Amino acid sequence: MKRQAFLVAFAFLISTQHVGAETINHAENYQTCMGLVREKPEKAFDMALNWKGYGGGEAAEHCIATALIAMKRYENGADRLERLADSSRRSKEFKAQLLAQSAQGWYLANQVDRARALLTTAIELDGTSAELYVDRAQMRSAQNSLHDALSDLNTALELDDMNVDALIFRGSIYRLTERFEEARSDIHRALALAPGNTEALLERGMLYRIEGKDAEARTDWMAVIEIDPSGDAAETARLNLERMDVNSGS
Template identity: 45%
Template sequence: MTLIADCIPMPFRHHAVVASTLIVLALAQPAATTEIDHAKQYRDCIALSKIAPNEAFGSALAWRDLGGGEAAEHCVAASLVALEQFAEAATRLEALAQRTRRAASIKAGLLGHAAQAWLLDGKPERAETVLTTALRLTPDQPDLLVDRAQARADRNDYASAIEDLNRAIDIHGGSADAFAFRATAQRHLEQPEAALRDVGYALALDLLHPEALLERGNLRRIKGDERGARKDWMMVLSVAPNTPAADAARANLEDMDVNKQ
């Protein structure tokens, strides 16, 4: 029996503290550029990067040259992520984190974004290094701990991943992501009962959480409950059709059907 799905690459997400602070920074641009509403420009640029990244990239570069500052640089990087230029985006985000004189939380958030880009580029070792630096700046930031757990799991260091997830859950009380990722790590360490318990916690927080449904399907198949596994994987395809979780669910279904022949 082959289970395709392991740790699922997370989507690039914008840490709230970074986004809100960059809007503040945009409002504080020099007087020479006050004819531009920089806060609106930042919001519009980030939104555009999700639907038309080429256009957003060009717009962000032009805005940067007109005095958009760090907010514009951040949108350049976000556009590069959407264009799947992950290494270039990560490098720019690291450089921006090094240059900024803002609060430690902003530096850490930018480094967190850089690490997510390194993960998407298939560089978990680099991502872990960057996240460790970020966590020195903000040791109790649960999102960074979850991200580092992802990097460690991608290196098959599931025990260390669980340590980070335990800490994130202790600090924040737990999120669906944290419980679902910990369940995956526990399965790899042959702790199926603990994994099932964490999947239950994740689904109690988010009934349709794709990674939790995917993982419950994996665990059900291990127990021989192919009907239950199929139901969970089909639900993933329904609620999150164009995601890595759906790709894994589809592969699992195909594997299960092949083994029946």
Template identity: 40%
Template sequence: MTFRTLLILAAAVVLVFGALLAFRPGERIETAAPPGTPPALVELLPLPLPPELPRIADGPDYDRCLEMLRDDPEEAMRFAQAWDATGGGEGALHCAALAMIGLGEPDRAAERLERLAAGSRSGGLARASVYGQAAQAWMMAGDPNRAFGAVTMALTLAPTDPDLMVDRAVVLAALRRYGEALEDLDRALAQEPERVEAHVFRAAALRHLDRAAEAMGAVERALALAPENAEALLERGILRQLRGDIQGARADWERVVQLAPDSVAASLAQQNLALAELGPQGR
């Protein structure tokens, strides 16, 4: 699974699915994105090293620096700085920016990635990739407004890229612009109809638009494609509880914990289970 997929899944759990189920039947669930939550994702997610995406540079030093990021971002930063001092160019700048994410500074990383994308001599697809990484870093820094600007720039350069469409949908959901998020997800699914996470995010967007029946159809489509997808089961549990199916909701959340016990989805499923145990009087 790529960095982009992992980041989108975790960010969507926090920003799309919300604080989860501190509600009574008939109440509308509001998204909860507490200040400071996204930066915690830095400790949960791998660094952005997507080898299948366009690269901003080539060469052994670039490969070496990116490889260091996986295990030792501090060493990668030292290497990038020394390389930059000897003419490392865009490759050194890119590696240094990515190292900042691993060092817990996603806001500084995002700014550097945006500058690099704006001034790069690389092709449009490579620049779009870097803008996309900047958007992801802004999300990790808890700034979806800046993330929206970066990912929209990426889509200007690569308007048919379904990855970027899904990225922007997550950002729009964080901004509570669920209708626009749905539009981007529909565009992405028109190109890749079996993209599981897009169906899950579509279900969450539809739920926030009070279209619960359509949301259930979307999440069931995701589960038809991937029956053990933890994020899809988490979302179906929410929809089942909205319907009053407490037993079904619990079964989904318990399955999430079994399938991915160390994931963000499992943590939220456990919170839901605890709330369900308390019952309406304890919420």
């Protein structure tokens, strides 16, 4: 299960500033810049660089770093986010979120050790955030440390027992470790909270397949493809359907 939260806009304390005859609304600039990141990251990058020269401060720097990651310049973006967290005068909880975003960039750059270390630092700053534990579980799972990943997910769910990502992720680990009853329980809870969640439907289909309930598995995987045909879950669902059809001789 992949989590990519690097496009999230942060609640910077920014307002309007007068520069000579020009009035700059920094809050509006930030929203515009972050809105460009997903569709036109190069334009967001150029805008943020220019804006930073007019007093954009941390908000402009955040948009620059986020745009770099969206442009797949993962190391540059992650490094800037890490340095922004180090230099920021904001709360430790805020810094923890910046570090978590930096960790996602390092993860995408295949520097999982660094990503995991940053998330550990983030958790030390804010041990009450369930999302930070889910993110570190991703890093630990990527390193095949499933026991440690499970520990993080257990903590996340103790902090927030309605965290759908944590339920699905823990369910997938239970499936991989053949704890099928516990896997079914977590996926059932996730789907009760988010009935159309494609990752949960994908996982339930896998559990049905393990039980030999091919018709039910097919229904779930077809639903995944219908809900989000271009998503990662849909790609996996298609592969699973192909394998099932080959194995059944159809």
